Amino acid sequence: MKAFTYRRYGSPDVLQLTELAMPVPADNEALIEIHATSINAFDWRHLKAVPFIVRLAGGGLITPKHSVLGVDVAGVVVGLGRNASRFQLGDAVFGDLSAQHFGAFAEYVTAIESDLAPIPKNLSFESAAAVPMAGCAALQALRDIGEIERAEKVLINGAAGGVGTFAVQVAKYFKKDVTAVCDNKSIDLVKSLGADKVIDYVQEDFTISGQCYDLILAVNGYHSLINYKRSLSPSGIYVMCGGATAQIFQALLLGPLLSQFGTQKLCAFSATPNSNDLATLGEMIGAGDVVPVIDKRYSFDDIPDALRYLGAGKACGKVVVCLK
Numbered sequence: 412m413k414a415f416t417y418r419r420y421g422s423p424d425v426l427q428l429t430e431l432a433m434p435v436p437a438d439n440e441a442l443i444e445i446h447a448t449s450i451n452a453f454d455w456r457h458l459k460a461v462p463f464i465v466r467l468a469g470g471g472l473i474t475p476k477h478s479v480l481g482v483d484v485a486g487v488v489v490g491l492g493r494n495a496s497r498f499q500l501g502d503a504v505f506g507d508l509s510a511q512h513f514g515a516f517a518e519y520v521t522a523i524e525s526d527l528a529p530i531p532k533n534l535s536f537e538s539a540a541a542v543p544m545a546g547c548a549a550l551q552a553l554r555d556i557g558e559i560e561r562a563e564k565v566l567i568n569g570a571a572g573g574v575g576t577f578a579v580q581v582a583k584y585f586k587k588d589v590t591a592v593c594d595n596k597s598i599d600l601v602k603s604l605g606a607d608k609v610i611d612y613v614q615e616d617f618t619i620s621g622q623c624y625d626l627i628l629a630v631n632g633y634h635s636l637i638n639y640k641r642s643l644s645p646s647g648i649y650v651m652c653g654g655a656t657a658q659i660f661q662a663l664l665l666g667p668l669l670s671q672f673g674t675q676k677l678c679a680f681s682a683t684p685n686s687n688d689l690a691t692l693g694e695m696i697g698a699g700d701v702v703p704v705i706d707k708r709y710s711f712d713d714i715p716d717a718l719r720y721l722g723a724g725k726a727c728g729k730v731v732v733c734l735k
């Protein structure tokens with residue numbers, strides 16, 4: 412089978428189109444013929460090893476631990492391990508392989524069954540491939556860490572990207588008043604996703620406006636933790652999902668400390684692949700409450716270009732790679 416492999420960290424130029432042996436599913440795994448995958452900032456970070464912590468957090472200290480990148484997968488089950496019983500051959504499935512061995516930038520991949528969910532009937536492979544990492548990150552960050560049920564006013568910083576476009580829609584699903592922060596070119600897009608108010612970050616810095624929010628999800632861009640804290644209501648919650656390296660370290664190191672004083676909570680968040688959450692997102696999509704936003708489609712051979720586009724940090728929605 413064809414796969415993009417890499418043996419050292421670097422730009423997309425280090426990726427090589429290689430012929431690999433067909434993977435064999437372990438006892439609890441399914442073999443998937445990949446119809447579509449999508450690009451995540453996660454792939455970009457593991458390609459470049461930026462920030463350095465990627466190397467310490469399982470990416471591989473000197474050289475990449477996993478030679479094939481790609482975590483979002485949508486495809487058809489074409490093989491099953493001895494103890495795999497959740498799916499049947501021919502089932503359409505999607506999932507996030509970030510807790511496993513990655514490997515979605517290939518024609519076939521194996522995956523632990525429990526990280527997969529059936530693709531809802533009305534969802535195409537390319538739309539399904541857009542969902543796993545970004546959709547689950549948005550859902551888990553807002554619902555589980557951000558306790559969105561008890562929030563009224565929610566702000567999403569970085570609302571136009573892969574995670575952000577899901578986050579705006581998930582927050583609207585919970586019927587919250589949503590303020591989306593993006594640049595001028597994405598205002599119409601995030602409004603169309605249901606945002607009640609849109610702030611163009613080039614024109615306005617929401618952290619000095621005096622406006623406070625019960626829940627802030629930071630998905631991209633940079634503001635200091637102190638500025639985010641100032642924009643929280645007295646018992647508000649700040650969830651750092653991603654953004655600049657400084658933002659990540661501030662949330663990890665200072666967040667727990669600042670949360671000790673007063674009733675605000677400031678924390679870093681890491682999504683966990685979860686087939687129940689994927690099924691929940693599938694239901695939201697089936698009901699029309701959430702629509703995967705696809706910015707660009709690439710063919711398999713153009714995966715390096717797809718990564719370059721994502722790495723430029725200006726994607727509006729998801730960047731999808733279609734194999735079939």
Ligand SMILES: NC(=O)c1ccc[n+]([C@@H]2O[C@H](COP(=O)([O-])OP(=O)(O)OC[C@H]3O[C@@H](n4cnc5c(N)ncnc54)[C@H](OP(=O)(O)O)[C@@H]3O)[C@@H](O)[C@H]2O)c1
Binds near residue numbers: 451
């Ligand atoms: N914690 C987790 O488990 C988890 C899971 C998934 C992703 N993440 C992280 O979340 C972050 C975003 O991921 P993604 O997939 O959404 O990335 P993405 O699709 O590449 O995000 C691109 C978007 O970021 C926006 N952006 C860039 N600079 C901005 C700024 N200064 N202020 C506001 N928005 C800005 C851009 O909007 P404009 O074009 O409007 O500028 C663009 O639409 C990454 O750091 C990623 O590592 C974390």
